Amino acid sequence: MKWAVVVFPGSNCDEDAAQAVRETTGDVVDLVWHDATDLSEYDAIILPGGFSYGDYLRSGAIARFSPAVEAVRREAGAGKLVLGICNGFQVLTESHLLPGALLRNNHLQFRCEMVELVVDNNTSPFTRAYQLGERIQIPIAHGEGRFHADPETVEDLRKRGRIAFRYAHSPNGSVADIAGILGEGGNVLGLMPHPERAIVDWMGSVDGRRLFQSMHQYVEEGLADARANA
Amino acid sequence: MREPTPEQIRDERVYRSLGLTDAEYELVVEKLGRLPNYVEAGIFGVLWSEHCSYKSSKVHLRRFPTSGPQVLQGPGENAGVVDIGDGMAVAFKMESHNHPSAVEPYQGAATGVGGILRDIFTMGARPVAFLDSLRFGPLDDGRTRYLFSEVVAGIGGYGNCVGIPTVGGEVQFSPTYRGNPLVNAMCVGILPADGIVRGTATGVGNPVFVVGARTGRDGIHGATFASAEDPEEKERSAVQVGDPFLGKLLMEACLELIASGAVVGIQDMGAAGLTSSSAEMASRAGGGLEMILDRVPVREEGMTPYEMMLSESQERMLVVLERGREHVAFAIFQRYGLEVADIGRVTDDGRLRLIWHGEVVADMPVAALVDEAPVYERPIALPSEPERVDIPASLPAREAWLAVLSHPSVADKRFVYRQYDTMVRAQTVMGPGSDAALVKVPGMDKAIAMATDGNSRYVALNPRRGGQIAVAEAVRNLATAGAKPLAITNCLNFGNPEKPEIMRQLSDAIDGMAEACKALDTPVVSGNVSLYNESRGVDIQPTPVVGAIGVIDGIAKRLQSAPTRERAAAGLDLWLLGREDDSLEGTLYGELVCGRPVGDAPYIDLAEERRLHDLLQAIAGTRAAAAAHDVTEGGVAAAVAEMMIQCGAGGEIDIPAGMSQLGWLFSEAQGRAVVAVLPEGAEDLARLAAAFAVPLRKLGRLVASEKVAVRQAGDMVVEIPLAALRDAYEHAIPMALRAGTAGASA
Known part of the structure; x- marks a missing residue:
């Protein structure tokens, strides 16, 4: 399978995400500049962490107007996997590919540390390699990671199993301790923690590996089915 | 408002407000062979400031050991470079931003980080880590709490956004810093050992470009501001404002441009902006530069040559390209949406010549500006004997243990470092809270070890031994993590050099540091001096801060x-x-x-x-x-x-x-x-x-x-x-x- 990592001016976790994919799946990864208008050749697209366009207006608010995000919208609609990490999650909510919004942390500070997450869904293309209720260690690094949505939306997310990860101890005041959510079709995931920073032993955790491996496995099975049917 | 005439500058002693003493002004007249005009006097004032010329410390800094087989680039460039083996090298430097941070802590700290970042990528190195050494007064003071919170936020604000992890440093608290906090920022970058780029303007006729941000009226006279006066009297308008987003784009574009091979020389516009970058690049090449100031992109209308030359607007670089390859630069900068302007040419006449509206507005020998700047052997007081005091055992062991652990200098600094992105780039093997930070060299089983240290209490009590300890502690941190120490950078934060007792501290501390560098085989490859750290006439305790670099081959060996x-x-x-x-x-x-x-x-x-x-x-x-x-x-x-x-x-x-x-x-x-x-x-x-x-x-x-x-x-x-x-x-x-x-x- 083939991956794209979209690079906005101000993205700064693009290389980290690409490296994590190569390390965990051995797949081909392209870094794609934000002016790309066609991403149809990719099976999975990552919107990486960072400060796209400086995040000067509001995190992710300008990136949503970039040609690449228009292309991401099309591919998401076509069922391709889209993973938004940190700033990428903010871009996805700003683009309405995911509901809710990410507000300033309740303590008003940037926060970077290893946190414990609870896996709330293990049937999605992103989480199938985890156990339901499993506790995993993944670092966070954000100033605006407090997930917010109206109570009906949160209830809906919960009922439909679209809350992928919850914080065991919320570091930012997110509603319902939400750390990551799935889109309606299940093929879009946005999460504030950085799985690409939990890949090898010396990083302090390897719990991020299975997220990329889940995506790889899901796509490869789909490709195998397609070949079998062809 | 009209600028004063050369005669007015002389007769009304306008040069004093530009940072020149009477004797220095006389020397300028002698070097020029005529009276300087306002632009020229301003340029001499800023280049001969303590901040740019090191005129009080230079004779002492020469006593540092600066060479060794591991040294690829010693002091004098934008940063020092050491060999870490297997064809790789590390560029690093530490710089102070004390005075701006005392006045406008968020921007002062942020631009300190941005400035040192540019020094590193200018060498052709990919920046991979920041460390920050901070000193504040006691936290029971409201203004100190404000300075502390804002400095930390400013460091995070810039470093987090440019995507380079802040992996270490230290924070100490002492009443000596109440009116004059210290903010020393260090940046570390990785480059191929044979890939060093220098800040030289060579090749007669090669074009000179200014790239990045437009030039505004911010930070005019920041360098002279840092070299005198009391922070209490300083104006916030002399402090620059940072734009980390632009800093990130400028870094990526410059690294790409350097990789293209079209760059002859490149220099950050830091203190004294266009003035120091152009003069230093010409000085290193032994040549000259001619710049047409009408072509400098400006933020506001009506800027004068004086203002353009002395502006300290951030996120700007001066680049000399190989003639005929300008299109390479244009293509790269356009992709990043950055402005680039051809403002002049390299010459061989040894002069810095500025043209505006078709007229020569300044014409000065480069040597007089840089190499022949005044050097002072300031008076040094006799050494004082350490006092003999009986330290009463009035605090019992249990209470003392708790008091020591809860002293903010010793206590847990998680409050500080969890506001920094310590892991971006995904190469941080050991981050803050460790004796030394370890950052992996991508794709190799090798990590760079780094640490900062410097305890002013020891230096105040015994400058020479305190100087030895500053180096020993920083270097020991590397060894404690299992790494081989290679070299150091430093920031020498001292008081008013016009006082003989301060010069004694500086001279002795340098002797002690030099002795330790020799004993530990860690030469000094870069550094910075910050003098006039005083508030209401009271000097800070002498605070040499050392940033040490080492290497560990095989990260499994780390401790x-x-x-x-x-x-x-x-x-x-x-x-x-x-x-x-x-x-x-x-x-x-x-x-x-x-x-x-x-x-x-x-x-x-x-x-x-x-x-x-x-x-x-x-x-x-x-x-x-x-x-x-x-x-x-x-x-x-x-x-x-x-x-x-x-x-x-x-x-x-x-x-x-x-x-x-x-x-x-x-x-x-x-x-x-x-x-x-x-x-x-x-x-x-x-x-x-x-x-x-x-x-x-x-x-x-x-x-x-x-x-x-x-x-x-x-x-x-x-x-x-x-x-x-x-x-x-x-x-x-x-x-x-x-x-x-x-x-x-x-």
Whole structure:
């Protein structure tokens, strides 16, 4: 399978995400500049962490107007996997590919540390390699990671199993301790923690590996089915 | 408003307001052979400022060792470069941003980070880490809490956004910094050993470009501002405003441009902006530059040549390209949406010539601006003898232990570093909270070790020995992590050099640092001097801050500063490497009891120090030890407590018979480390310690217990729950800040 990592001016976790994919799946990864208008050749697209366009207006608010995000919208609609990490999650909510919004942390500070997450869904293309209720260690690094949505939306997310990860101890005041959510079709995931920073032993955790491996496995099975049917 | 004429500048002594003394002005007239106009006088004023010319410190800085087989680039360039083997090199430098941070802490700190970042990528290096060394007054003061919070936020604001992890540094608190905080930022970058780019303007006729941000009226005279006056009187308008987003784009574009091979020379526009960058580039090449100022992109209309030359607008670079390859630069900068303007040419006449509206508005010999700037041998006071003081044992061991751990200089700095992105780039092997930070070289089983240190109490009490200790502590941090030390950078933060006693501190501290650099084989490859750190006429304690760099081949060899919870719970022995000492001179204990630094600086012997560093590296190689932590502020008591708190295990400590209990617990004698070792590793450890002639004694053990007991000859000295030590250590800074908030709202 083939991956794209979209690079906005101000993205700064693009290389980290690409490296994590190569390390965990051995797949081909392209870094794609934000002016790309066609991403149809990719099976999975990552919107990486960072400060796209400086995040000067509001995190992710300008990136949503970039040609690449228009292309991401099309591919998401076509069922391709889209993973938004940190700033990428903010871009996805700003683009309405995911509901809710990410507000300033309740303590008003940037926060970077290893946190414990609870896996709330293990049937999605992103989480199938985890156990339901499993506790995993993944670092966070954000100033605006407090997930917010109206109570009906949160209830809906919960009922439909679209809350992928919850914080065991919320570091930012997110509603319902939400750390990551799935889109309606299940093929879009946005999460504030950085799985690409939990890949090898010396990083302090390897719990991020299975997220990329889940995506790889899901796509490869789909490709195998397609070949079998062809 | 019309600019003063050359005659007015002379007759009305306008040059004084531009930072020139009467004698310096006379020298300018002599060098030019005529009276300088306003632009020229302004340019001389800023280039001959203390900040740019190092005129008071230069004669002393020459005593630093600066060479060695590992040194690829010593002082004089934008940053120093050392060889880390396997074809790779590390560029690094530390710089102060004290004066701006005292006035406008968020932007002062942010632009300090942005400035040092540009110095590193200018060398052709990919920046991979920041470290910050900070000094503030006590947190019971409202303004200090504001400065502290905003400086930390500013460092994070810039560093987090440009995507380079802040992996280390230190924060210390002392009344000496109440009116004059210190903000020293260090950046480290990786480059191929044969890929160094220098800031030289060579090749007659080659075009000169200004790239990045437009030039505005911000920061005019920032460099002269940093070289005199009291922070109380400084204006916020002289402080620049940073734009990390632009800084990130500029970094990526410049690295891409350098990789294209079209760059002849490149220089950051830091202090004194266009003036210092152009003069320094021409000076290094031994040539000249001609610049047409009408072509400089400006932020506002009506900017004069004087303002353009002295602006310190951030995120700008001066680049000399190979003639005929300009299109390469245009394509790259356009892709990043950055402005680029061709503003002049390299010449061979040795002059800096500025043209505006078709007229020559300044024409000065480059040599006079840079190489022939005044150098002062300022008067030096006689050395003063350290005072002899009896330090009363008025604080009992248990209370002293809690007081030391809750002193904000020793206490947990999580409040600070969790506001920094410490892991972006995904190469951080060991981050803040460790003795040294380790950042992996991508794709190699090799990491760069880095640490900063500098304790002004020791330097105030004994400048020479304090200088030795500043280097020894920083370098020891690397060895404690198992790395081989290679070189250092430094920031020399001192008071007013016009006072002979301050020059004595500076001169002696430099001697001490130079001695330690020689003994530890860590030459000085870059650095910065910040003088006039004073407030209301009172100078700060002399504060040389050292940034040390080393390398570890094989990251599995690294030593953590505390064992893992599991290994500690299984039981580990604690050993003291280095001498037993029970002197309280120069200690934090002494300062807590007497209310000021007292006695002489702590013991140090550079030969013993070197043997300890060699031993620590050998221990890391054999994996006899589960963890190592050096003994510094707060003594063995603080070192052992920090290890216990980190690994969550209590334990037992044994004070040798005949030693003063308080003295042994809190002595800050140098050249020592505590190592945690598996019981079966004792033999290996003893053999290695003997081989390196380092004294060794089992001082206790870690056990899976919530209790900590200190005994001497079987008698209980202190018994305390681990939780009490942890609370003191972890809550000190958050509580000091909360108490302040409550007080403010009351």
